[in-house]
Amino acid sequence: MTTNTAAPERLRPVRRTRTNNARRRESLTALGMATPAVVLLIVFLVVPVALAFALAFTDARLISPTPARFVGLRNFTQLFEDPVFYKSLRNTVYFAVVVVPLQAGLALVLALLVNAKVRGVNFFRTVYFLPVVTSMVVVSLLWTFLYREDGLVNRVISTLTLGHVQGPDWLGDPATAMPAIILMSVWQGVGFHMIIWLAGLQTIPAELYEAAELDGATPWHRFRHVTWPGLRATRTFVLVTITIAAFSLFTQIRVMTQGGPLDSTTTVVFQAVRTGYDQQQTAYAAAISLVFFLLVLTVSLIQRFLTREKD
């Protein structure tokens, strides 16, 4: 009797402590695991962003004997009167609008190709992925040589047309500079998104294709009704990452054209870096960054809204 009643009473609190202990241990583990990321996030993201917000309203300079003073909206009024800023904005949008569909589409085509079950497919996967692991600075330097007036690209054009067509000075002509950079950027970045698409493709169950085939679906129908809906999550991811990467176009510009000729390749990030470091105008650069931040935020929110789960 006593043992019967005592047992549950003794057991219950013991069980409770065990759950509590386990839970506490679990949350401690979670905390321990999150800490490094959180600390890094705060130090390298939250603090700089907060600083940029604050600096944009001052006259802070990179080198200055006087402390920064609050100047209100002066940096922003100056920015909205700056013709180069509008060119930067236009070029950035131009780059993004062309690169996002082009790179995403091309990457999907490549992914479909290397998803086929044929021999040597790993070789092609590697080939397409190779530019991704090469530093953008190296790629940019290399392509600068290819794009020269007497460079390889023009030699190839000349040879293919039996000397009838003389290619332009790709990076020296305002009309061709940005398209040239777009082409190179897509070439460099396409492999990365090919891999993402490939991962997406491989999550689609093979049975669906078998069923579709039994139903007599053509390859196009199979793509339209099996592959495309199956890539839903991947699609959103690819779209958002390419868009953000396209907006932050910088390295290629810095190495290849320095924003020229005639501002035809200057971008918002390039202008911010040039202003902040080369021209020592820290506060003005912070203002540019702030506008850039709002721009990317807006576009990302619109994309999130358009690609949201509707059901």
Place this chain on the structure above:
Amino acid sequence: MVFRTRRLAAASVAAAAATALVAGCASGSGGNSSGASGDTLTLWTHNAGNSAELDVVKKIIKDFNGSQDKYTVKLQSFPQTDYNNSVVAAASARKLPCLLDVDGPNVANWAWGGYLAPIDVAGSEVPVSDQLDSTVGTYRDKLYSFGFYDVSLAFFARKSVLNENGIRIPTMDKPWTKGEFDAALAKLKKSGKFAYPLEMGTGGSGEWWPYAYSPQLQSFGGDLIDRDGYKTASGTLDGKESVEWGNWFRSLVTKGYLAKKSGADPNKDFLAGKSAIQWDGSWNAAKNAEKLGDDLAIIPPVDFGKGPKIGGASWQWAMSSTCSNKDGAQEWLKFSRQTKYFVDYAKATSTIPATDEAATQIEDYRPGGKFAVLGRFAQKYATLRPVTPAYPYISTEFQKAAQDILAGADPKTALGQAAKNIDNNLKTNNNYSG
């Protein structure tokens, strides 16, 4: 259980490591602000990778450390491309070394920004007054820096090519005029042997643009800024003479005399015979002479109306304002001012020695020497880039305007915009009076 504890421990270690790393970064700026510990002074130079010049610096340090018991100077060298950024970063963290070198045109900016302290080198072997003006850095009548050498720009050409085309080889007494120069380029272009007869290093970047082309602008009668008080660029940088320069500069490209963007190594292209006349620094004189021998013509800059001009000032030595052992730093600076070191520098780097006395000890630069004429260019034609803290800003604006002009922008508009931006910068910075 055991597994979980181990995982937690691992996570904590990782977290602790990350925190320590971050904390380490933060505390880096909180240390002492001396640049010297006791009588050991640190010296920074941009010469990593440039062994010829670095060896001279090392030699002076070794001699100095051996010459007395009190102070010890320690060397730290940086690659040139990272040097200025390192100095700016160190200055923000108040961690500048006691002694550092600085590119001539930046002296005013760094002095104004409070990085540099005025120096007093009275009583050293070589008096400052003996030096080429362009090798001394002053700001607001105070001496902040001095260099051991300068470089000079010149035109290089082959005498044989000029003679073949009936082009006069100019001298310092009678330099080329604008008309003569244009006619010479027209002849060379017509000869059909050169895709671009003139090579001015238009593929270069950064400080090369103002260094190489603003002297030509000055020879037309224009300038980067109104040097009377350094308060405005409008009316000067976009004035009539400056626009004339812009039109001429643009015409070089439209007439096919000059490549809009020259190759990776302009000097190599010149030596290979791809171009007839090269506008280049004295640092390539020795290499050119070695390849071309007596056929090499070293030609003074063109007189576009206001006399031939070249840029002045190269790297110079200075002392930081946060140095806790200024006596020691000045001791080193004074000690280094011996003629033999001026000679060592010039010999090691094939540059122009900063004093006449040093020049007499170098075969190529003594009167009558192979490159003595380059020294006379530096003496007679050198114009300092504007001595104002605004210079780094002016430099970037001029660079952009000049690049835009070559790419086809209207010179008046491009220079006008640059002048407007500079004025705006001066205004928002209260004319750098702070």
